[in-house]
Amino acid sequence: MPRHITLSEPRIVFSLLAIGMLGFLGMAYVLEHVFGAKPCPMCLWQRYAHATIGLWALAGLSGTWPRLWGAAIMATAMAGLGVAVWQFAAQHQWLPFPPSCTAAGQAALSEAGNLLAAIGSTHIVPCDKETFKLLGLSLAGWNIPAMAGVIGLVGHMVWRVSKRHTMQSGVNQRAKP
Numbered sequence: 001m002p003r004h005i006t007l008s009e010p011r012i013v014f015s016l017l018a019i020g021m022l023g024f025l026g027m028a029y030v031l032e033h034v035f036g037a038k039p040c041p042m043c044l045w046q047r048y049a050h051a052t053i054g055l056w057a058l059a060g061l062s063g064t065w066p067r068l069w070g071a072a073i074m075a076t077a078m079a080g081l082g083v084a085v086w087q088f089a090a091q092h093q094w095l096p097f098p099p100s101c102t103a104a105g106q107a108a109l110s111e112a113g114n115l116l117a118a119i120g121s122t123h124i125v126p127c128d129k130e131t132f133k134l135l136g137l138s139l140a141g142w143n144i145p146a147m148a149g150v151i152g153l154v155g156h157m158v159w160r161v162s163k164r165h166t167m168q169s170g171v172n173q174r175a176k177p
Contacts, residue, residue: 010070013157014060017073017150021054024146031139040127041101042087046143049080053150070158074151081147087140091130101127 028047031037039047053076060069089095125131130138 010060010066010157010161011063013153014057014066014069017057017154018054018061021050021057024050025054028139037131038125040125040131042083042098042127043125043139045083046080046087046140049076049083049147052076053080066161067158070154070161073154074158077147077150077154081144081151084140084143084147087127088138088144090127091138091140097127 025047028039028043028050032039053073056069056072056076060066060073086095087097090097090101134142
């Protein structure tokens with residue numbers, strides 16, 4: 001009987017995540033360097049989450065410890081989801097931005113003398129300015145379902161792997177005299 005490949009197979013999930021995160025980072029690179037949509041600090045935090053998820057997924061492709069890599073991916077995705085929700089809520093004025101992410105906060109930091117002199121030549125976009133929208137949503141808005149999907153997909157895979165491991169342990173226990 002042919003074996004069915006499902007989204008609960010660790011190698012499939014980790015492969016999809018590695019490719020997906022590379023795609024997200026590639027799109028961010030194109031938006032920044034081709035279309036001029038400069039990232040704000042919170043956008044960069046979300047990029048770090050995408051890159052870390054991609055690295056955990058590559059580690060998961062080793063075939064060892066899928067539950068460990070899955071847990072690491074879910075923890076990272078939860079952090080990325082938290083930043084995305086915070087930024088999206090702040091963009092709609094439901095929550096405040098971190099002080100360093102607003103134009104006023106960056107101006108106050110720049111008055112601190114040489115503190116920002118080294119990065120003064122770098123143009124940092126404040127988080128309260130949406131530089132790009134797709135179908136009415138900012139990139140933070142799109143990152144919310146993306147991270148929630150990662151959490152759901154990996155959570156399902158970890159649950160299936162754990163269930164399979166428990167079933168195999170039960171069979172092994174019954175086979176012993």
